[in-house]
Amino acid sequence: MALADTRRTYHEQLDDLRRDVVRLAGMATESIARGTRVLLDADLTGVDTVIAEDARIDELTHAIEEHTYELLATQQPMASDLRVLVSTLRNIHEIERIGDLMVNIAKGARRLYPRQLAPQVRGILERMGDQAGAQLRVAADAFVDSDPAKAAALDDMDDVMDDLQKDLFRAIFSSGAADEGEVQRAVQTSLIGRYYERIADHAVNFGERVRFMVTGEIPGLRSDAEPDGGAAQ
Amino acid sequence: MALADTRRTYHEQLDDLRRDVVRLAGMATESIARGTRVLLDADLTGVDTVIAEDARIDELTHAIEEHTYELLATQQPMASDLRVLVSTLRNIHEIERIGDLMVNIAKGARRLYPRQLAPQVRGILERMGDQAGAQLRVAADAFVDSDPAKAAALDDMDDVMDDLQKDLFRAIFSSGAADEGEVQRAVQTSLIGRYYERIADHAVNFGERVRFMVTGEIPGLRSDAEPDGGAAQ
Numbered sequence: 001m002a003l004a005d006t007r008r009t010y011h012e013q014l015d016d017l018r019r020d021v022v023r024l025a026g027m028a029t030e031s032i033a034r035g036t037r038v039l040l041d042a043d044l045t046g047v048d049t050v051i052a053e054d055a056r057i058d059e060l061t062h063a064i065e066e067h068t069y070e071l072l073a074t075q076q077p078m079a080s081d082l083r084v085l086v087s088t089l090r091n092i093h094e095i096e097r098i099g100d101l102m103v104n105i106a107k108g109a110r111r112l113y114p115r116q117l118a119p120q121v122r123g124i125l126e127r128m129g130d131q132a133g134a135q136l137r138v139a140a141d142a143f144v145d146s147d148p149a150k151a152a153a154l155d156d157m158d159d160v161m162d163d164l165q166k167d168l169f170r171a172i173f174s175s176g177a178a179d180e181g182e183v184q185r186a187v188q189t190s191l192i193g194r195y196y197e198r199i200a201d202h203a204v205n206f207g208e209r210v211r212f213m214v215t216g217e218i219p220g221l222r223s224d225a226e227p228d229g230g231a232a233q
Numbered sequence: 234m235a236l237a238d239t240r241r242t243y244h245e246q247l248d249d250l251r252r253d254v255v256r257l258a259g260m261a262t263e264s265i266a267r268g269t270r271v272l273l274d275a276d277l278t279g280v281d282t283v284i285a286e287d288a289r290i291d292e293l294t295h296a297i298e299e300h301t302y303e304l305l306a307t308q309q310p311m312a313s314d315l316r317v318l319v320s321t322l323r324n325i326h327e328i329e330r331i332g333d334l335m336v337n338i339a340k341g342a343r344r345l346y347p348r349q350l351a352p353q354v355r356g357i358l359e360r361m362g363d364q365a366g367a368q369l370r371v372a373a374d375a376f377v378d379s380d381p382a383k384a385a386a387l388d389d390m391d392d393v394m395d396d397l398q399k400d401l402f403r404a405i406f407s408s409g410a411a412d413e414g415e416v417q418r419a420v421q422t423s424l425i426g427r428y429y430e431r432i433a434d435h436a437v438n439f440g441e442r443v444r445f446m447v448t449g450e451i452p453g454l455r456s457d458a459e460p461d462g463g464a465a466q
Contacts, residue, residue, distance in 0.1 A: 066451055069315070072319070073311060073312065079306065086302065090326070093323070093326075169420070173416055173417055173420075183405070183416060183419050186419065187406075187420055190420040190423065191423065194424060218299055218302070
Protein backbone atom coordinates (compact mmCIF):
# COMPACT_ATOMS: atom_id res chain seq x y z
CA MET A 1 0.00 0.00 0.00
CA ALA A 2 1.31 3.45 -0.90
CA LEU A 3 2.14 5.90 1.85
CA ALA A 4 -0.62 8.28 0.79
CA ASP A 5 -3.22 5.53 1.18
CA THR A 6 -1.92 4.62 4.61
CA ARG A 7 -2.16 8.22 5.68
CA ARG A 8 -5.66 8.52 4.29
CA THR A 9 -6.73 5.48 6.28
CA TYR A 10 -5.25 6.98 9.40
CA HIS A 11 -7.12 10.23 8.84
CA GLU A 12 -10.27 8.31 8.10
CA GLN A 13 -9.81 6.65 11.43
CA LEU A 14 -9.43 10.04 13.11
CA ASP A 15 -12.67 11.13 11.40
CA ASP A 16 -14.41 7.98 12.62
CA LEU A 17 -13.25 8.76 16.12
CA ARG A 18 -14.58 12.31 15.97
CA ARG A 19 -17.91 11.08 14.62
CA ASP A 20 -18.11 8.58 17.48
CA VAL A 21 -17.50 11.35 20.02
CA VAL A 22 -20.32 13.38 18.46
CA ARG A 23 -22.58 10.32 18.55
CA LEU A 24 -21.72 9.80 22.22
CA ALA A 25 -22.57 13.43 22.99
CA GLY A 26 -25.87 12.96 21.16
CA MET A 27 -26.72 9.93 23.29
CA ALA A 28 -25.99 11.93 26.46
CA THR A 29 -28.11 14.84 25.22
CA GLU A 30 -31.03 12.46 24.68
CA SER A 31 -30.47 11.00 28.12
CA ILE A 32 -30.70 14.49 29.66
CA ALA A 33 -34.02 15.09 27.88
CA ARG A 34 -35.44 11.68 28.79
CA GLY A 35 -34.25 11.71 32.41
CA THR A 36 -35.67 15.19 32.90
CA ARG A 37 -39.08 14.00 31.58
CA VAL A 38 -38.91 11.09 34.02
CA LEU A 39 -38.32 13.56 36.83
CA LEU A 40 -40.94 16.12 35.83
CA ASP A 41 -43.67 13.62 34.98
CA ALA A 42 -42.75 11.13 37.73
CA ASP A 43 -42.84 8.60 34.90
CA LEU A 44 -41.07 5.74 36.65
CA THR A 45 -41.26 3.41 33.66
CA GLY A 46 -38.60 5.65 32.07
CA VAL A 47 -36.03 5.08 34.85
CA ASP A 48 -34.87 1.77 33.42
CA THR A 49 -34.57 3.32 29.96
CA VAL A 50 -32.20 5.96 31.32
CA ILE A 51 -30.17 3.22 33.03
CA ALA A 52 -30.06 1.15 29.81
CA GLU A 53 -28.98 4.22 27.81
CA ASP A 54 -26.21 4.84 30.32
CA ALA A 55 -24.95 1.29 29.75
CA ARG A 56 -24.83 1.99 25.99
CA ILE A 57 -22.98 5.25 26.65
CA ASP A 58 -20.46 3.34 28.77
CA GLU A 59 -19.96 0.77 26.01
CA LEU A 60 -19.35 3.35 23.31
CA THR A 61 -17.00 5.26 25.67
CA HIS A 62 -15.04 2.06 26.16
CA ALA A 63 -14.86 1.39 22.41
CA ILE A 64 -13.70 4.95 21.65
CA GLU A 65 -11.08 4.75 24.39
CA GLU A 66 -9.68 1.51 22.97
CA HIS A 67 -9.62 2.96 19.47
CA THR A 68 -7.83 6.09 20.73
CA TYR A 69 -5.11 4.06 22.46
CA GLU A 70 -4.68 2.03 19.30
CA LEU A 71 -4.14 5.18 17.24
CA LEU A 72 -1.81 6.67 19.88
CA ALA A 73 0.26 3.50 19.94
CA THR A 74 0.39 2.72 16.24
CA GLN A 75 0.31 6.10 14.52
CA GLN A 76 2.72 8.12 16.63
CA PRO A 77 0.65 11.23 16.06
CA MET A 78 2.24 14.67 16.32
CA ALA A 79 1.00 18.13 17.27
CA SER A 80 -2.63 18.72 16.32
CA ASP A 81 -3.50 15.03 15.80
CA LEU A 82 -2.05 14.26 19.20
CA ARG A 83 -4.20 17.00 20.69
CA VAL A 84 -7.31 15.53 19.03
CA LEU A 85 -6.54 12.14 20.57
CA VAL A 86 -5.79 13.30 24.12
CA SER A 87 -8.80 15.63 23.97
CA THR A 88 -10.92 12.68 22.92
CA LEU A 89 -9.83 10.71 25.98
CA ARG A 90 -10.87 13.57 28.25
CA ASN A 91 -14.07 14.46 26.42
CA ILE A 92 -15.52 10.96 26.40
CA HIS A 93 -14.91 10.85 30.14
CA GLU A 94 -16.88 14.10 30.59
CA ILE A 95 -19.75 12.74 28.50
CA GLU A 96 -19.73 9.38 30.26
CA ARG A 97 -20.09 11.16 33.62
CA ILE A 98 -23.15 13.00 32.27
CA GLY A 99 -24.76 9.62 31.61
CA ASP A 100 -24.02 8.57 35.21
CA LEU A 101 -25.49 11.78 36.59
CA MET A 102 -28.70 11.32 34.58
CA VAL A 103 -28.99 7.86 36.16
CA ASN A 104 -28.67 9.56 39.56
CA ILE A 105 -31.43 12.01 38.58
CA ALA A 106 -33.72 9.23 37.33
CA LYS A 107 -33.16 7.29 40.55
CA GLY A 108 -33.80 10.50 42.48
CA ALA A 109 -37.19 10.72 40.75
CA ARG A 110 -37.91 7.19 42.00
CA ARG A 111 -36.98 8.19 45.56
CA LEU A 112 -39.22 11.25 45.42
CA TYR A 113 -42.17 9.18 44.22
CA PRO A 114 -45.07 9.54 45.01
CA ARG A 115 -44.38 12.96 46.50
CA GLN A 116 -45.10 15.77 44.05
CA LEU A 117 -42.58 18.46 43.21
CA ALA A 118 -43.74 21.90 44.33
CA PRO A 119 -44.73 23.88 41.19
CA GLN A 120 -41.93 26.44 41.59
CA VAL A 121 -39.32 23.74 42.16
CA ARG A 122 -40.62 21.79 39.18
CA GLY A 123 -40.32 24.86 36.93
CA ILE A 124 -36.72 25.47 37.97
CA LEU A 125 -35.74 21.81 37.47
CA GLU A 126 -37.28 21.91 33.99
CA ARG A 127 -35.14 24.92 33.13
CA MET A 128 -32.05 23.20 34.59
CA GLY A 129 -32.66 20.20 32.33
CA ASP A 130 -33.06 22.47 29.28
CA GLN A 131 -29.94 24.43 30.21
CA ALA A 132 -27.85 21.29 30.74
CA GLY A 133 -28.93 19.91 27.37
CA ALA A 134 -28.23 23.24 25.64
CA GLN A 135 -24.73 23.44 27.12
CA LEU A 136 -23.86 19.94 25.99
CA ARG A 137 -25.14 20.72 22.47
CA VAL A 138 -23.01 23.86 22.29
CA ALA A 139 -19.93 21.90 23.42
CA ALA A 140 -20.59 19.20 20.82
CA ASP A 141 -21.14 21.83 18.08
CA ALA A 142 -17.89 23.55 19.03
CA PHE A 143 -16.17 20.16 18.77
CA VAL A 144 -17.71 19.37 15.36
CA ASP A 145 -16.71 22.80 13.99
CA SER A 146 -13.38 22.98 15.88
CA ASP A 147 -14.64 26.39 16.95
CA PRO A 148 -13.07 27.78 20.13
CA ALA A 149 -15.30 30.90 20.01
CA LYS A 150 -18.39 28.72 20.27
CA ALA A 151 -16.81 26.81 23.15
CA ALA A 152 -16.10 30.11 24.92
CA ALA A 153 -19.85 30.82 25.07
CA LEU A 154 -20.13 28.02 27.62
CA ASP A 155 -18.74 30.12 30.47
CA ASP A 156 -21.63 32.58 30.22
CA MET A 157 -24.12 29.75 29.81
CA ASP A 158 -22.78 28.17 32.96
CA ASP A 159 -23.51 31.35 34.92
CA VAL A 160 -27.16 30.78 34.03
CA MET A 161 -26.96 27.28 35.48
CA ASP A 162 -25.34 28.54 38.69
CA ASP A 163 -28.15 31.08 39.08
CA LEU A 164 -30.74 28.36 38.54
CA GLN A 165 -29.15 26.29 41.27
CA LYS A 166 -29.34 29.24 43.67
CA ASP A 167 -33.01 29.77 42.70
CA LEU A 168 -33.66 26.10 43.36
CA PHE A 169 -32.19 26.21 46.86
CA ARG A 170 -34.16 29.34 47.64
CA ALA A 171 -37.37 27.68 46.46
CA ILE A 172 -36.65 24.55 48.49
CA PHE A 173 -35.91 26.40 51.68
CA SER A 174 -38.78 28.86 51.43
CA SER A 175 -41.29 26.01 51.55
CA GLY A 176 -40.18 24.92 55.03
CA ALA A 177 -40.42 21.32 56.19
CA ALA A 178 -42.72 19.88 58.79
CA ASP A 179 -41.80 16.21 58.92
CA GLU A 180 -39.17 13.65 57.95
CA GLY A 181 -40.72 13.15 54.52
CA GLU A 182 -40.43 16.83 53.74
CA VAL A 183 -36.77 16.89 54.78
CA GLN A 184 -36.11 13.89 52.52
CA ARG A 185 -37.78 15.71 49.65
CA ALA A 186 -35.71 18.83 50.29
CA VAL A 187 -32.48 16.84 50.37
CA GLN A 188 -33.36 14.74 47.33
CA THR A 189 -34.32 17.79 45.29
CA SER A 190 -31.13 19.60 46.32
CA LEU A 191 -29.03 16.62 45.21
CA ILE A 192 -30.85 16.57 41.87
CA GLY A 193 -30.03 20.26 41.45
CA ARG A 194 -26.42 19.50 42.20
CA TYR A 195 -26.41 16.73 39.54
CA TYR A 196 -27.68 19.14 36.88
CA GLU A 197 -25.07 21.68 37.88
CA ARG A 198 -22.37 19.01 37.52
CA ILE A 199 -23.67 18.01 34.08
CA ALA A 200 -23.33 21.61 32.99
CA ASP A 201 -19.77 21.67 34.41
CA HIS A 202 -18.88 18.61 32.36
CA ALA A 203 -20.13 20.44 29.26
CA VAL A 204 -17.91 23.40 30.20
CA ASN A 205 -14.92 21.07 30.58
CA PHE A 206 -15.74 19.53 27.20
CA GLY A 207 -15.71 23.03 25.70
CA GLU A 208 -12.37 23.84 27.34
CA ARG A 209 -10.89 20.72 25.79
CA VAL A 210 -12.17 21.81 22.38
CA ARG A 211 -10.27 25.07 22.87
CA PHE A 212 -7.17 23.08 23.82
CA MET A 213 -7.61 20.83 20.80
CA VAL A 214 -7.66 23.82 18.45
CA THR A 215 -5.24 26.21 20.15
CA GLY A 216 -2.96 23.95 22.20
CA GLU A 217 -3.63 26.05 25.29
CA ILE A 218 -4.09 23.81 28.34
CA PRO A 219 -7.02 24.62 30.60
CA GLY A 220 -6.68 23.65 34.23
CA LEU A 221 -6.15 26.69 36.40
CA ARG A 222 -9.86 27.38 36.52
CA SER A 223 -11.34 25.82 39.62
CA ASP A 224 -14.25 23.44 39.14
CA ALA A 225 -15.21 23.95 42.76
CA GLU A 226 -18.58 25.58 43.14
CA PRO A 227 -18.50 29.40 43.16
CA ASP A 228 -18.80 31.25 46.45
CA GLY A 229 -22.41 31.68 47.31
CA GLY A 230 -23.32 28.55 45.37
CA ALA A 231 -25.17 25.83 47.21
CA ALA A 232 -27.60 26.67 49.98
CA GLN A 233 -26.46 30.24 50.37
CA MET B 234 24.56 12.86 23.02
CA ALA B 235 24.54 9.08 22.68
CA LEU B 236 21.25 7.27 22.24
CA ALA B 237 21.62 5.57 25.63
CA ASP B 238 21.90 8.94 27.35
CA THR B 239 18.85 10.27 25.56
CA ARG B 240 16.85 7.25 26.64
CA ARG B 241 18.06 7.59 30.22
CA THR B 242 16.99 11.22 30.26
CA TYR B 243 13.59 10.22 28.93
CA HIS B 244 13.16 7.62 31.65
CA GLU B 245 14.32 10.09 34.24
CA GLN B 246 11.61 12.36 32.98
CA LEU B 247 9.06 9.57 33.32
CA ASP B 248 10.27 9.05 36.90
CA ASP B 249 9.93 12.77 37.60
CA LEU B 250 6.40 12.64 36.29
CA ARG B 251 5.48 9.73 38.52
CA ARG B 252 7.00 11.47 41.53
CA ASP B 253 4.97 14.58 40.73
CA VAL B 254 1.75 12.52 40.58
CA VAL B 255 2.56 11.06 44.01
CA ARG B 256 3.27 14.55 45.35
CA LEU B 257 -0.05 15.75 43.95
CA ALA B 258 -1.86 12.85 45.64
CA GLY B 259 -0.08 13.75 48.90
CA MET B 260 -1.31 17.34 48.65
CA ALA B 261 -4.88 16.13 48.10
CA THR B 262 -4.61 13.73 51.05
CA GLU B 263 -3.53 16.63 53.28
CA SER B 264 -6.38 18.71 51.94
CA ILE B 265 -8.87 15.98 52.92
CA ALA B 266 -7.47 15.92 56.46
CA ARG B 267 -7.40 19.70 56.80
CA GLY B 268 -10.83 20.30 55.24
CA THR B 269 -12.34 17.63 57.47
CA ARG B 270 -10.89 19.35 60.57
CA VAL B 271 -12.38 22.63 59.34
CA LEU B 272 -15.76 20.92 59.11
CA LEU B 273 -15.64 19.06 62.42
CA ASP B 274 -14.20 21.92 64.48
CA ALA B 275 -16.09 24.66 62.59
CA ASP B 276 -12.65 26.28 62.33
CA LEU B 277 -13.44 28.85 59.68
CA THR B 278 -9.91 30.28 59.59
CA GLY B 279 -8.95 27.02 57.85
CA VAL B 280 -11.33 27.54 54.92
CA ASP B 281 -8.97 29.88 53.10
CA THR B 282 -6.09 27.46 53.62
CA VAL B 283 -8.06 24.70 51.89
CA ILE B 284 -8.83 27.10 49.03
CA ALA B 285 -5.17 28.11 48.75
CA GLU B 286 -4.08 24.45 48.75
CA ASP B 287 -6.56 23.75 45.98
CA ALA B 288 -4.95 26.50 43.90
CA ARG B 289 -1.55 24.83 44.40
CA ILE B 290 -3.04 21.46 43.43
CA ASP B 291 -4.43 23.06 40.26
CA GLU B 292 -1.03 24.56 39.42
CA LEU B 293 0.83 21.28 39.84
CA THR B 294 -1.88 19.47 37.85
CA HIS B 295 -1.37 21.98 35.06
CA ALA B 296 2.43 21.56 35.13
CA ILE B 297 2.18 17.75 35.06
CA GLU B 298 -0.28 17.89 32.19
CA GLU B 299 2.04 20.11 30.14
CA HIS B 300 4.99 17.84 30.87
CA THR B 301 2.96 14.78 29.85
CA TYR B 302 1.97 16.31 26.52
CA GLU B 303 5.60 17.22 25.93
CA LEU B 304 6.67 13.62 26.47
CA LEU B 305 3.81 12.28 24.34
CA ALA B 306 4.75 14.63 21.50
CA THR B 307 8.51 14.34 21.60
CA GLN B 308 9.20 10.78 22.76
CA GLN B 309 6.68 8.78 20.75
CA PRO B 310 6.26 6.36 23.64
CA MET B 311 5.10 2.82 23.00
CA ALA B 312 3.13 0.23 24.98
CA SER B 313 3.74 0.46 28.73
CA ASP B 314 5.27 3.97 28.65
CA LEU B 315 2.29 5.19 26.66
CA ARG B 316 0.00 3.67 29.28
CA VAL B 317 1.90 5.48 32.05
CA LEU B 318 1.42 8.77 30.23
CA VAL B 319 -2.27 8.43 29.41
CA SER B 320 -2.91 7.11 32.93
CA THR B 321 -1.15 10.16 34.31
CA LEU B 322 -3.48 12.47 32.39
CA ARG B 323 -6.50 10.73 33.87
CA ASN B 324 -5.11 10.36 37.39
CA ILE B 325 -4.15 13.98 37.85
CA HIS B 326 -7.68 14.89 36.79
CA GLU B 327 -9.11 12.59 39.48
CA ILE B 328 -6.83 14.13 42.11
CA GLU B 329 -7.56 17.66 40.99
CA ARG B 330 -11.30 17.02 41.41
CA ILE B 331 -10.65 15.86 44.99
CA GLY B 332 -9.10 19.26 45.72
CA ASP B 333 -12.22 20.96 44.30
CA LEU B 334 -14.52 18.79 46.39
CA MET B 335 -12.60 19.61 49.57
CA VAL B 336 -13.12 23.30 48.75
CA ASN B 337 -16.84 22.54 48.50
CA ILE B 338 -16.72 20.83 51.89
CA ALA B 339 -14.81 23.71 53.51
CA LYS B 340 -17.32 26.19 52.07
CA GLY B 341 -20.10 23.92 53.31
CA ALA B 342 -18.65 24.23 56.81
CA ARG B 343 -18.86 28.01 56.41
CA ARG B 344 -22.51 27.79 55.38
CA LEU B 345 -23.35 25.57 58.34
CA TYR B 346 -21.72 28.02 60.77
CA PRO B 347 -22.67 28.71 63.55
CA ARG B 348 -25.08 25.76 63.61
CA GLN B 349 -23.56 22.73 65.34
CA LEU B 350 -23.43 19.31 63.75
CA ALA B 351 -25.54 16.77 65.63
CA PRO B 352 -23.14 14.40 67.47
CA GLN B 353 -24.14 11.34 65.44
CA VAL B 354 -23.81 13.23 62.13
CA ARG B 355 -20.44 14.62 63.23
CA GLY B 356 -19.17 11.12 64.03
CA ILE B 357 -20.19 9.80 60.61
CA LEU B 358 -18.63 12.74 58.77
CA GLU B 359 -15.37 12.18 60.67
CA ARG B 360 -15.35 8.56 59.52
CA MET B 361 -16.13 9.65 55.94
CA GLY B 362 -13.13 11.99 56.01
CA ASP B 363 -10.87 9.21 57.33
CA GLN B 364 -12.21 6.75 54.77
CA ALA B 365 -11.73 9.18 51.86
CA GLY B 366 -8.14 9.86 52.94
CA ALA B 367 -7.43 6.15 53.36
CA GLN B 368 -8.77 5.35 49.88
CA LEU B 369 -6.64 8.03 48.24
CA ARG B 370 -3.55 6.75 50.10
CA VAL B 371 -4.20 3.18 48.91
CA ALA B 372 -4.60 4.39 45.32
CA ALA B 373 -1.35 6.38 45.54
CA ASP B 374 0.49 3.40 47.08
CA ALA B 375 -0.79 1.14 44.32
CA PHE B 376 0.49 3.69 41.81
CA VAL B 377 3.93 3.95 43.47
CA ASP B 378 4.29 0.16 43.58
CA SER B 379 2.54 -0.46 40.22
CA ASP B 380 0.50 -2.96 42.21
CA PRO B 381 -2.89 -3.87 40.69
CA ALA B 382 -3.74 -6.11 43.67
CA LYS B 383 -3.49 -3.15 46.02
CA ALA B 384 -5.63 -1.09 43.67
CA ALA B 385 -8.24 -3.86 43.65
CA ALA B 386 -8.74 -3.39 47.41
CA LEU B 387 -10.39 -0.07 46.64
CA ASP B 388 -13.65 -1.65 45.51
CA ASP B 389 -14.23 -3.14 48.97
CA MET B 390 -13.13 0.08 50.65
CA ASP B 391 -15.64 1.98 48.57
CA ASP B 392 -18.46 -0.23 49.88
CA VAL B 393 -17.59 1.12 53.33
CA MET B 394 -17.96 4.67 52.03
CA ASP B 395 -21.33 3.87 50.43
CA ASP B 396 -22.54 2.46 53.76
CA LEU B 397 -21.34 5.57 55.59
CA GLN B 398 -23.31 7.73 53.19
CA LYS B 399 -26.46 5.71 53.87
CA ASP B 400 -25.82 6.01 57.62
CA LEU B 401 -25.43 9.75 57.21
CA PHE B 402 -28.75 10.15 55.40
CA ARG B 403 -30.48 8.05 58.03
CA ALA B 404 -28.99 10.18 60.82
CA ILE B 405 -30.00 13.40 59.06
CA PHE B 406 -33.58 12.31 58.44
CA SER B 407 -34.16 10.80 61.87
CA SER B 408 -33.58 14.17 63.51
CA GLY B 409 -36.53 15.78 61.71
CA ALA B 410 -36.58 19.48 60.87
CA ALA B 411 -38.81 22.13 62.36
CA ASP B 412 -37.81 25.29 60.51
CA GLU B 413 -36.05 26.63 57.46
CA GLY B 414 -32.68 26.66 59.24
CA GLU B 415 -32.97 22.96 60.00
CA VAL B 416 -33.83 22.15 56.39
CA GLN B 417 -30.79 24.12 55.24
CA ARG B 418 -28.63 22.17 57.66
CA ALA B 419 -30.06 18.86 56.43
CA VAL B 420 -29.43 19.80 52.80
CA GLN B 421 -25.95 21.18 53.45
CA THR B 422 -24.92 18.10 55.41
CA SER B 423 -26.30 15.80 52.71
CA LEU B 424 -24.30 17.64 50.04
CA ILE B 425 -21.15 17.33 52.16
CA GLY B 426 -21.78 13.59 52.42
CA ARG B 427 -22.15 13.45 48.67
CA TYR B 428 -18.81 15.29 48.23
CA TYR B 429 -17.00 12.73 50.41
CA GLU B 430 -18.58 9.91 48.47
CA ARG B 431 -17.36 11.50 45.20
CA ILE B 432 -13.83 11.88 46.60
CA ALA B 433 -13.80 8.18 47.37
CA ASP B 434 -15.04 7.46 43.82
CA HIS B 435 -12.17 9.48 42.39
CA ALA B 436 -9.77 7.34 44.43
CA VAL B 437 -11.44 4.22 42.98
CA ASN B 438 -11.02 5.62 39.45
CA PHE B 439 -7.36 6.37 40.23
CA GLY B 440 -6.93 2.75 41.30
CA GLU B 441 -8.62 1.48 38.13
CA ARG B 442 -6.18 3.51 36.06
CA VAL B 443 -3.29 1.95 37.98
CA ARG B 444 -4.61 -1.44 36.97
CA PHE B 445 -4.84 -0.26 33.37
CA MET B 446 -1.31 1.15 33.54
CA VAL B 447 0.07 -2.21 34.65
CA THR B 448 -2.15 -4.67 32.78
CA GLY B 449 -3.40 -2.69 29.76
CA GLU B 450 -6.97 -3.63 30.60
CA ILE B 451 -9.26 -0.64 30.09
CA PRO B 452 -11.78 0.07 32.83
CA GLY B 453 -14.95 1.86 31.79
CA LEU B 454 -17.87 -0.53 31.83
CA ARG B 455 -18.34 -0.06 35.55
CA SER B 456 -20.91 2.64 36.20
CA ASP B 457 -19.88 5.54 38.42
CA ALA B 458 -23.52 6.29 39.04
CA GLU B 459 -24.50 5.86 42.65
CA PRO B 460 -25.60 2.34 43.59
CA ASP B 461 -29.30 1.59 43.96
CA GLY B 462 -30.43 2.49 47.41
CA GLY B 463 -27.68 5.08 47.67
CA ALA B 464 -28.69 8.63 48.48
CA ALA B 465 -31.64 9.33 50.70
CA GLN B 466 -32.99 5.81 50.62
